[in-house]
Amino acid sequence: ADSDREARQIERLRTLAENAKLDPAFAEKFLNFIIAEVIRHHERIAEDTVNGSAPLAN
Numbered sequence: 001a002d003s004d005r006e007a008r009q010i011e012r013l014r015t016l017a018e019n020a021k022l023d024p025a026f027a028e029k030f031l032n033f034i035i036a037e038v039i040r041h042h043e044r045i046a047e048d049t050v051n052g053s054a055p056l057a058n
Contacts, residue, residue, distance in 0.1 A: 010028055017027035 010031070013027050013031055014024035017024040
């Protein structure tokens with residue numbers, strides 16, 4: 001992971017949230033949730049590939 005790039009993206013997201021009158025902390029937490037879910041799905045696909053089973057569609 002590129003921590004500098006990630007920090008810039010989070011700062012940009014927080015600014016966008018503020019400009020839209022949204023809670024910047026919530027926007028950041030939501031982004032982190034999405035990233036965690038993407039990683040979880042990628043790990044599951046990789047595990048299914050190693051085990052020879054097809055990934056389940058969600």
